[in-house]
Every structure is written in structure tokens, then in C-alpha cells.
Amino acid sequence: MTHWKSGTQPINYDLNPNDPRNLKQKEEDLKGLPQEYQNFYREVSQFIPYQRIFIDPFYTLGYGIDASFYRLIPKIVIRVQNDAEMGEILRLSQRTKIPVTFRTAGTSLSGQALTDSVLLVLQGSWRHYQVHEGGKKISLEPGILGVEANRYLRSFKRKIGPDPASIDHCMIGGIAANNASGMCCGTADNSYKTVDEMRIIFDDGTILDTADNASRQHFMERKADLIRQIEGIRDEINADPDLVAMIQKKYKIKNTTGYSINAFVDFHDPIEIIKHIIIGSEGTLGFISQITYKTVIDFDHKASALIIYPDMDHACHAVMRLTRDLVAAAEMMDRASLRSVEDAPGMPDYLKTLSDTATALLVEVRSANPEELNQYIAKATSVLEDIPTVFPIQFTAVKSEYETFWKIRKDIFPAVGGVRPQGTAVLIEDVAFPLDRLAEATADLRNSLNKFGYTDAIIYGHALDGNWHFIFTPKFDTDEEIARYEGLMNEVNEFVVKKYNGSLKAEHGTGRNMAPFVELEWGSKAYQLMQKLKAAFDPYNLLNPGVIINDNKNVHLENLKVMPQSHETIDSCTNCGFCQDICPSKHLTTTPRMRIILQREISHLKRTGKDPERLMRLLMDYDYAGNATCATDGLCATSCPLNINTGDNSKYLRSRAITPATRKIATALAKNMNGVTGVMRVGLGVVDGTHSLLGSRVMGTLAKTARGVSQSKIPLWNAWMPSKGKGKVKPLQPIYTAKNGEVLKVVYFPSCISRSMGPARKDKDQRPLNEVMCSILAKAGYEVIIPAGLDKLCCGMPWESKGFFDIADEKSAELEKVLLKASENGKYPIVCDTSPCLYRMKRAFKSGIELHESVEFTHDFLLHRLKFKPVSETIAIHVTCSSIKMRLSEKFKAVAEKCAEKVIIPDDVHCCGFAGDKGFTYPELNQAALAGLSQAITDDCTGGYSNSRTCEIGLSAHSGISYQSLIYLVDRCSSPLR
Structure with a gap:
């Protein structure tokens, strides 16, 4: 057993004066709340810091939206960090009768993470975990991502059982609370089947730790009435053989409609019943503050085949021949599904050639060794060989190849947003049929979709479990559209239940979306028992009310989310939330999803002229919390299936805010680059000299004081500020000469940043980067060409980030012209020592000349031309x-x-x-982004390495160790071949 470990924990930052959470503004916002919520806020602020309580229109809207197609805006949002806080909030909820709803990542699809009351957000907190019994069990707090849980288990060759397609982005709390399953776990390895222990906080703040005998005994005594009610429901169910038989039959396939009442059949002990009934309860019975899973084997050897069948019928009959003993997964995708992703980078070319009826079946086999894997491949191929396919069945065990197949499957839902009509919502339904009737049921489903005009709808899903997802894109802006959606749902729900005895919700949870139909699926007696269950756990209906149990038969048609257009850079967003975890400002201000939500609202208010006061407030608050703290790094695009770069939208907004005065200044700076870099070097020299004179402690105190007095307008100094750069670059003579007399030449462009900024006072290597770069090039036998007029050249990136796109392009074009000449029109490769600059050059240059980042050039051109002697040290790298x-x-x-x-x-x-x-200007952003860095750096780590000078300043400041370009380490460890 290991000790409790922790992922990144949030920091309570000192708020920037422009942040909408400042205390003065809160007092104004408080007046707009109903009196009972004002009272709730004042009480909760006695034990929760005000930085983590949100009542303003900006943050309540931003946090309020989830991935579903509903919209409810909370009156209060609280970021809760631990059991003690959660218990106090729930007790306060009881006293004031104010409802609360729990939220982790907000990737759920059925409206179970929304409220117009108090939203309790866990994201950024609840990140402790503990691995037990050599990886056979793992205890997890609810704020840990599913992918992180599997990362903690990787060295044990284990993983958690649930494997939803969103596992990289959803959190353990949501996985357990929704009983999410996925592509391989089926009904055998979901949360219900693999839960071992649980810590639960109930409506009155009572805590039950099922792994602790004393806690169990205390709970049995304190909550004796609840225990009696649970035992009564258990006995009533088991006294009805028909009801027991129905429950057992319905859970042979995936089912998350209503509560997990199979717990009353599967278990007798009331604590075991509670533990399992909480799974899939969607936060309506209690809060899961910790869960221990029994893990499953993560097989080393896998192989997948993307099998293309001529139509859905052939594909369904193929699935009916497969079993989970033979294959780990069988995912089906209709032609519309494949079409939604076929243009994405890295997709197989043949997807575009398929007929309109073609259907894909993605089959995976897994094993502990290659020999057994080949046996599975052969058997699966044999089982399917007489069913006609478009291409021969071919399995691949090459990781990059089968990961491409799985990327097709995982990206379907969000990718629909890229092909849907603008202004429409993306709606995903989730049903399951008995496998032996899958082909017939699929035909009925397609006919219903066509009948109600959703001919472009997509059908795909976990075919091995008879579990279909179908996606369509209604535009909920007219009564006719809503009526059309209602007609479809009524018809589909009728035949799923009455014709096929299937599940209305297989794995996405009931939420608001299916709450009106729980009784249709389960019948009146089972539904009444579910109502009794809800009343036993939550007698005042304060925990996520309206979800699962709801007397409003039209709740699924209310509070539907419209998707107003804002700008082409973000209009295709579906609010899936996949972008959130990678964003550097996620714990500070906003995430990409929040920015898009807010920009849509701003655009809607501008277009309609409604509520101008709200519009002005959102615009004012967005300036800091949405725009200024957006790093525009574009990493959100790497986790977005639609490649939406929210940073591009921020740059666009900055371009719209440019005034004639700021343009004049920007133009002058661009025309006088040599003066700009010269002034920068002089300034850095003065600051470095002052640092030397005063020392780090005094200098730091003065810097913080000056920033505070200036209302954060003066940039913040830190002890890792660089010294002045030397500006001039002197290439060295090549040391190594090739035997064949080959003449090696390279054009080296040192960025203006590396020319201006030298090493920090505490950096190990005090040489300027361009000197080090020239050193390794000389060792490798390269003659270095330095472009003419270097002090005037820039890639244009500083202007692009501020929204001066035309000036940025002018600077890029100027640089490209010089580099073309220096490289003799691309005869010689060009290397740049700063990765962001090189990335800008690659995007902006028109000529197609060969450009390389310094570490890339080292890898591709220098490793085989140098001798290396690795240092016996531990180092950290930041890409x-x-x-x-x-x-x-x-x-x-x-x-x-x-x-x-x-x-x-x-x-x-x-x-x-x-x-x-x-x-420098918003140091809190750098602090927030690197909150987890210091704890990831081990005590024996001697240094850190990256490939951007400004990034290295922040990395050094927040790790306590020197970060320099990786080129320094290459030079230190290498020597000429002879």
C-alpha cells in the first residue's frame, strides 16, 4: 500500500483588481440575488474564501453550461475543495432549503450537471489517490481525470474498468455518479461491478466510509431510519418474483435509466446496497468524495481492425457472431459517422471513397502475449470471414495505426459540431437493445430518424453491447422544431421499451433528458420504489432536484440550449469540454469552453439589443477574465476534435480593440526593431545590475510593492529575470569535416528574444544561447550562415499575439525574404533557436523553405554527427x-x-x-499554469530544459531550478566525431 498522493492542487490566488470576483463588485452583485440566496451567500462566505464563490453574471454563466443541450444558470457557484467544506455546505443547504448540484468536468450529456440554484464545482480539487495491493485496487477522489487514474496504474499494468470515450476529459466523480461504461468494459467492468469501497457525504453532512468499520457502525446508528427504509425497499422488491426477474433481465444489457435498483437484488447488507445504489445516482442521493475501484488488467498486446461492411445490416449480423470472450470491443459507425471525421488530420484516405451505405466495425482483441493475440486475431477473422466486406479484414498490432482507428471512434460526437448547420445544437441519445435483435432495431431507429426529418443523423456505438448512440442537430429556436424533437423521442422511446425491452439510457445517465420516461421503461411499481428511494435519502429534494425523478413530464423540452453564432473561430463548438484540462488559465479565470459560452452570449446580446446592462458587464469582465488571461497557446485545439483554437478568437478580439493610437505605436516599433531590442537589452542590464546590488529578497519585495501600488500595472520582477543579451552573433569555424568532403551549411536565425535576453543570474551556463548554438553546429561540421541585418528582423509573433495581424505578416514577409537570400532560395536548411518563433515562421512563410526548430534540427541532423556522453543526472524537460x-x-x-x-x-x-x-504583466497566469510543476520535480533533479527563453523564466521561477534551452545540455554532453 502506498501513501496518499496528490495530483495538482489549486491555489487561492490574490485576485487582479480587474477580476470580477473582487469584493466591492460582489456586494453589488449580491443585491441582485433573491433574499434567501443572499442569506446563503453570507453564511457560506464564513467558511469558503470569497475567491471561490461566484455570484456575478460572468462566472455563473461560464460555469453553468455543461456538454448537454440544456441551459440553466446557477445563482451561486462554489469551488469546493474538501470533505469539511462539502459537509458544511450540505448542512447549510438543509437549514436554508436551498438546493445544490455537484459538478466535476461537466462532460455529461443528459443535463445532470446543471442547476438554477447552487452549483458545487469540484474541478481543480479532490485530487488525492492511493494505489493498493500492487495495483489491484485504487482509491480516487472525484476530481481526478479518468486518464490520470489509468496513468497512476500504468506501472502495474492495470486500469480502472470504466472506459468512456471521454476518459481523457471526464472525472472520476462523474464516471461513478453516472455509472459510465464505454467501449470495452461492457456490463462486467463498469463502476457498479468494480466498486470496492466508497466515502459518501449525505444530505445532512453525515459521512459514511464503507471501508471503515467504525464509520459503518456510526452510520447505522445515526441514520437508523434510512437503514430501515432501505431494508423495507429491499424486502418489497425481493418479495415480488416478477419484479426481481425484470430487474435481472434489464441489467443483462447496459442500463442507466433511473436508479441502480439491481443493488436490492444483488446485495442484502444495507451498506452494500447504499454503496451500489449511489453508483449511477447522478448526485441525487449523496456526494461521492472518494471511491475505491477493483482494477482490471491492462493487456500489453492489442490489435484492432477497422472492418468496412457494405451496409448496416451486414455489420449488425457480424456483431451478433462476436462475444466478449473473443474480442474486447466492437464499435460500429455508420457512413454519416465516418463522414464527420474523414477530413480530420491523419484519417485514412479510403474513408472518403466509401459508398453512402458503408458501415464500419472497429474490432479490438487483447492478450497478455503475442502468440495468444495472434490466435484471437485468427479466430475473430475466421468467425467473420463469410460475411461480405468492402475490403479484406486486416488486424494491426501497430500502436500508431490502431490508435488512429480509435481516434475515429472517439472523435465522432464532438466532430459532428464541425459539419452541423450553424446555430444548431448537438444532441446525442443513448439506447440499448438485446443483441439478437440489433439489426431489426437499428432499421427501426433509422426509419424514425428519417420520418422526423433527421436524415443526416448519425448512428454509432458499442455494438457488442447492443448500445447505440444516435446524434442529430436540432435548432431549438421555434415551437415547430421542439415539437419535431418531441415526436421523435416519443416514438423511439415507445419502440425501445415496448417492442425490444431495451434501455432508454444505456450509459449516459438519466439526467433531465430521460427523467419523464423512467416510469415508461420500468413500470409504475418500480418507479414508485425509486421515488421512495429518493425520498429516503433526500427528503427535502435538495440534492440535484429534477434529475432522474421528476414529475414534470415536459422537463426534457424545457431550458433547451440555443447556440448563437459569434465568430467563425468558435462557432462550431459543441461545449463538450474536452479543451478544459489543457488550458493554463483553468484554475485562475476561464477555460476555452467558458470563453466560447461567454462570447456567444455577448454576440447574442449585441445582435438582439436585449439587456444592455448585462452586455456591458460581460464585456467589462471579459476583458481580464476572458481575454487578458488567455495565453493564446492553441493547445486547446490539440484536445478539441474540431481543432478549435480559442486563442485565435482571443487574437481576433484583440484586433477589434486596436485604436489608432495603439496602431501607431505598434507600427513604429515594427519599423525600429533594432531600437526595440537595444532598449530591451539596456533595460535588462539595469534590472540585472540592481538585482546584483540589492539581492533577490529586497528586489522581490520592492517589485511586489510597486506592482501592488500600481494596481498590477507594473510588470512583476522575479529572481530568474534574464540578464541582457549580447545581440551580436559570431559563428565558429566547423570543427568536424566529413570524410567525403561534404560541405555542410546551415542558416541560423537567432530570435530577437534570444538576442535580447541572456542567462539569469542563477542559471548554470552563463553563455548566451546563440554562442551555444554555434558551438554545437561547429562540432557537427556545419558552416553557419547568419542572415544580414539581423538586428532588424523578427518573425512577427509579438504583433500577432496582440491582434496586429497585418504588421505581423509584414515582419514575417521581411524575414522570409532575408532567409530566402541567406539560404540561396532554400538550398540550405534554416534553424531557429526559439520554438514559438519557428512555429510562427512555418505558418506565415509562403515559399515553403525548409525550417527547423533547434531541438528538431539537433535530432534530425546532428545526433549522428556528434558523440554523446550522457550526464549521470536527473533532468526535467518542458516541451x-x-x-x-x-x-x-x-x-x-x-x-x-x-x-x-x-x-x-x-x-x-x-x-x-x-x-x-x-x-511579467499577468504573473498569476504563469503561476496557475505551473501549479503542479514543483511537486513533479524530484529532489535529485539537477536542472530543467526547454526551448523558449521566456518560458524558461517562468519554469525556473516556479520550480526553483534553472531552466535553459536543451541546446545547452546538448553542447555539454557532445563532442565532435573526430
């Missing part, structure tokens, strides 16, 4: 966001591992948030 977008992560890692015996790559650190100059 910048621009390098990630250029797909250089593996090359960066390979170069680092060539130079050091142990390389650390912090899992929870993405973009550093320094974002050009924001590390």
Missing part, C-alpha cells in the same frame, strides 16, 4: 506548446534521453502560461 503543435514531443524526449540518464516529463504541466510578456 513548449508550439513544439507540441509541431509534433516535436518525441524528438525532444529522444534528444534529452541522449544527454541524461533520467528524464522527467511532468504529467500535469502543459502550457507554462508565460505567453510572451504575460509572465
Whole structure:
């Protein structure tokens, strides 16, 4: 057993004066709340810091939206961090009769994470975990991502059972509360079947830790009435053989409609019943503050085949021949599904050639060894071989190839947003049929979709479980559209239940979406028992009211979310939330999803002229919390299936805010780059000299005082500020000459940042980066060409980030012209020492000349021309966001591992948030982005390495160790071949 460990924990930041959470503004916002909520706020603020309580229109809207097609705006949002806080809030809810709703990542699809009352947000907190029994069990708090849980288990070759398609983005709390399953776990390895223990906080703040005998005994005594009611429901169910038989039959297939009343049949002990009834209860019975899973084997050897059948009927009959003993998964995708992703990068070309009826079946087999894997492949192929296919069945065990197949499957739901008509919502339904009637049921489903005009609807899902998802894109802006949706749902629900005895919700949870139909599926007696169950746990209906049990038969047609257009950079967003975890400002201000939600609202208010006071408030608050703290790093696009770069929208908004005065200044700076870099060097020299004179402690105190007095207008100094750069670049003579007399030449463009900023006072290597770069090039035998007029050149990135797109393009074009000449029209490769600059050059240049980032060039051109002696040290590396977008992560890692015996790559650190100059002007963004860095750096780590000078400043400041370009380490560890 290991000790409790923790993922990244949030920090209570000192708020910027422009943040809408400031106390003065809160007092004004409080007046707009109903009196009972004013009272609730004042009480809760006695034990929750005001920075984590939101009552303003900006944050309540931003936090209020989830991935479903409903919209409810909470009156109060609270970021809750631990059991004690949650218990106090629930007790306060009881006293005031104010309802509360729990939210983790908000990726749920059925409206179960929404409220117009108090929303309790866990994201960023609840991140402790503990691995037991050599990985056979793992205890997890609810704020941990599913993918992180599996990362903690990776060294044990285990994983958690649930494997939803959104596992990289959804959290353990939501996985358990919705009984999410997925593509491989079926009904055998979901949360219900693999839960071992649980810690639950109930409506009155009572805590039950099922793993602790004393806690169980205390609970049995304190909640004796609840125990009696549970035993009464248990006995009533088991006294009815027909009801027992129905429950057992319905859970042979996936089913998350209503409560998990199979717990009353599967278990006798009331604590075991509670533990399992909480699974899938969607936060309506209690709060899961910790869950222990029994883990499953994560097989080393896998192979997948993307089998293309001529139509859905053939594909369904193929699935009916497969069993989970033979294959781990069988995912079906109709032609519309494939069409939604066929244009995405890396997709197989043949997807575009398929007929309109073609249907794909993605089959995966897994095993502990290659020999057994081949046996499974052969048997699966044999079972399916007489069913006609478009292409021969071909399995691949190559990871990159089968991961492409699975990316097709995982990206379908969000990708629909990219092809849907603008202004429409993306609605996903989730049903299950008995496998032996799958082909017939699928035909009925398609006919209903066509009948109600949803001819472009997509059908796909977990075919091995008879579990279909179908996606369509209604526009809920007219009564006719809502009526059409209502007609479809009524018809589909009727035949799913009455014709096929299927599940109305297989794995997405009941939510608001299916609450009116729980009684249709289960019948009046079972439904009445569910109502009794809800009343036993939550007699005042304060825990996520309206979800699962709801007397309003039209709730699924109310509070429907419209998707107003805002700008082409963000209009295709579906609010899936996949972008959130990678965003550097996620714990500070807003996430990409929140920014898009807010921009849509702002655009809607501008277009309609409604509520101008609200519009002005949103615009004012967005300036800091949406715009200024957006790093525009673009990593959100790497986790978005639609490749939406919310940073592009921020740049667009900045371009719209440009005034004639700011344009004049920007133009002058662009025309006088040599003066700009000269002034920067002089300024850095003065600051460095002052630092030397005063020391770090005094200098730091003065800097913080000055920033406070200036209302955060003066940039914040830190002890890792660089010294002045030397500006001039002197290439060295090549040391190594090839035997064949080959003349190696390279054009080296040192960025204006690396020319202006030298090492920090505490950096290990005090040489300027351009000197180090020239050193390794000389060792490798390269003659270095330095472009003429270097002090006037810039890639244009500083202007692009501020929205001066035309000036940025002018600077890029100027640089490109010089580099073309220096490289003799691309005869020689060009290398740049700063990854963000190189990324800008690659996007902006028109000529197609060969451009390389410094670490990339080292990997591709220098490793075989140098001798390496790795240092016997542990080092940390940070791959910048621009390098990630250029797909250089593996090359960066390979170069680092060539130079050091142990390389650390912090899992929870993405973009550093320094974002050009924001590390100085908005240092809280850099602090928030790197909150998990210091705990990821081991005590034996001797240094850190990256490939962007400004990023290295922030990395050093928040890790306590020196970060420099990886080129420094390459130079230190390498020597000429002879």
C-alpha cells in the first residue's frame, strides 16, 4: 500500500483588481440575488474564501453550461475543495432549503450537471489517490481525470474498468455518479461491478466510509431510519418474483435509466446496497468524495481492425457472431459517422471513397502475449470471414495505426459540431437493445430518424453491447422544431421499451433528458420504489432536484440550449469540454469552453439589443477574465476534435480593440526593431545590475510593492529575470569535416528574444544561447550562415499575439525574404533557436523553405554527427506548446534521453502560461499554469530544459531550478566525431 498522493492542487490566488470576483463588485452583485440566496451567500462566505464563490453574471454563466443541450444558470457557484467544506455546505443547504448540484468536468450529456440554484464545482480539487495491493485496487477522489487514474496504474499494468470515450476529459466523480461504461468494459467492468469501497457525504453532512468499520457502525446508528427504509425497499422488491426477474433481465444489457435498483437484488447488507445504489445516482442521493475501484488488467498486446461492411445490416449480423470472450470491443459507425471525421488530420484516405451505405466495425482483441493475440486475431477473422466486406479484414498490432482507428471512434460526437448547420445544437441519445435483435432495431431507429426529418443523423456505438448512440442537430429556436424533437423521442422511446425491452439510457445517465420516461421503461411499481428511494435519502429534494425523478413530464423540452453564432473561430463548438484540462488559465479565470459560452452570449446580446446592462458587464469582465488571461497557446485545439483554437478568437478580439493610437505605436516599433531590442537589452542590464546590488529578497519585495501600488500595472520582477543579451552573433569555424568532403551549411536565425535576453543570474551556463548554438553546429561540421541585418528582423509573433495581424505578416514577409537570400532560395536548411518563433515562421512563410526548430534540427541532423556522453543526472524537460503543435514531443524526449540518464516529463504541466510578456504583466497566469510543476520535480533533479527563453523564466521561477534551452545540455554532453 502506498501513501496518499496528490495530483495538482489549486491555489487561492490574490485576485487582479480587474477580476470580477473582487469584493466591492460582489456586494453589488449580491443585491441582485433573491433574499434567501443572499442569506446563503453570507453564511457560506464564513467558511469558503470569497475567491471561490461566484455570484456575478460572468462566472455563473461560464460555469453553468455543461456538454448537454440544456441551459440553466446557477445563482451561486462554489469551488469546493474538501470533505469539511462539502459537509458544511450540505448542512447549510438543509437549514436554508436551498438546493445544490455537484459538478466535476461537466462532460455529461443528459443535463445532470446543471442547476438554477447552487452549483458545487469540484474541478481543480479532490485530487488525492492511493494505489493498493500492487495495483489491484485504487482509491480516487472525484476530481481526478479518468486518464490520470489509468496513468497512476500504468506501472502495474492495470486500469480502472470504466472506459468512456471521454476518459481523457471526464472525472472520476462523474464516471461513478453516472455509472459510465464505454467501449470495452461492457456490463462486467463498469463502476457498479468494480466498486470496492466508497466515502459518501449525505444530505445532512453525515459521512459514511464503507471501508471503515467504525464509520459503518456510526452510520447505522445515526441514520437508523434510512437503514430501515432501505431494508423495507429491499424486502418489497425481493418479495415480488416478477419484479426481481425484470430487474435481472434489464441489467443483462447496459442500463442507466433511473436508479441502480439491481443493488436490492444483488446485495442484502444495507451498506452494500447504499454503496451500489449511489453508483449511477447522478448526485441525487449523496456526494461521492472518494471511491475505491477493483482494477482490471491492462493487456500489453492489442490489435484492432477497422472492418468496412457494405451496409448496416451486414455489420449488425457480424456483431451478433462476436462475444466478449473473443474480442474486447466492437464499435460500429455508420457512413454519416465516418463522414464527420474523414477530413480530420491523419484519417485514412479510403474513408472518403466509401459508398453512402458503408458501415464500419472497429474490432479490438487483447492478450497478455503475442502468440495468444495472434490466435484471437485468427479466430475473430475466421468467425467473420463469410460475411461480405468492402475490403479484406486486416488486424494491426501497430500502436500508431490502431490508435488512429480509435481516434475515429472517439472523435465522432464532438466532430459532428464541425459539419452541423450553424446555430444548431448537438444532441446525442443513448439506447440499448438485446443483441439478437440489433439489426431489426437499428432499421427501426433509422426509419424514425428519417420520418422526423433527421436524415443526416448519425448512428454509432458499442455494438457488442447492443448500445447505440444516435446524434442529430436540432435548432431549438421555434415551437415547430421542439415539437419535431418531441415526436421523435416519443416514438423511439415507445419502440425501445415496448417492442425490444431495451434501455432508454444505456450509459449516459438519466439526467433531465430521460427523467419523464423512467416510469415508461420500468413500470409504475418500480418507479414508485425509486421515488421512495429518493425520498429516503433526500427528503427535502435538495440534492440535484429534477434529475432522474421528476414529475414534470415536459422537463426534457424545457431550458433547451440555443447556440448563437459569434465568430467563425468558435462557432462550431459543441461545449463538450474536452479543451478544459489543457488550458493554463483553468484554475485562475476561464477555460476555452467558458470563453466560447461567454462570447456567444455577448454576440447574442449585441445582435438582439436585449439587456444592455448585462452586455456591458460581460464585456467589462471579459476583458481580464476572458481575454487578458488567455495565453493564446492553441493547445486547446490539440484536445478539441474540431481543432478549435480559442486563442485565435482571443487574437481576433484583440484586433477589434486596436485604436489608432495603439496602431501607431505598434507600427513604429515594427519599423525600429533594432531600437526595440537595444532598449530591451539596456533595460535588462539595469534590472540585472540592481538585482546584483540589492539581492533577490529586497528586489522581490520592492517589485511586489510597486506592482501592488500600481494596481498590477507594473510588470512583476522575479529572481530568474534574464540578464541582457549580447545581440551580436559570431559563428565558429566547423570543427568536424566529413570524410567525403561534404560541405555542410546551415542558416541560423537567432530570435530577437534570444538576442535580447541572456542567462539569469542563477542559471548554470552563463553563455548566451546563440554562442551555444554555434558551438554545437561547429562540432557537427556545419558552416553557419547568419542572415544580414539581423538586428532588424523578427518573425512577427509579438504583433500577432496582440491582434496586429497585418504588421505581423509584414515582419514575417521581411524575414522570409532575408532567409530566402541567406539560404540561396532554400538550398540550405534554416534553424531557429526559439520554438514559438519557428512555429510562427512555418505558418506565415509562403515559399515553403525548409525550417527547423533547434531541438528538431539537433535530432534530425546532428545526433549522428556528434558523440554523446550522457550526464549521470536527473533532468526535467518542458516541451513548449508550439513544439507540441509541431509534433516535436518525441524528438525532444529522444534528444534529452541522449544527454541524461533520467528524464522527467511532468504529467500535469502543459502550457507554462508565460505567453510572451504575460509572465511579467499577468504573473498569476504563469503561476496557475505551473501549479503542479514543483511537486513533479524530484529532489535529485539537477536542472530543467526547454526551448523558449521566456518560458524558461517562468519554469525556473516556479520550480526553483534553472531552466535553459536543451541546446545547452546538448553542447555539454557532445563532442565532435573526430
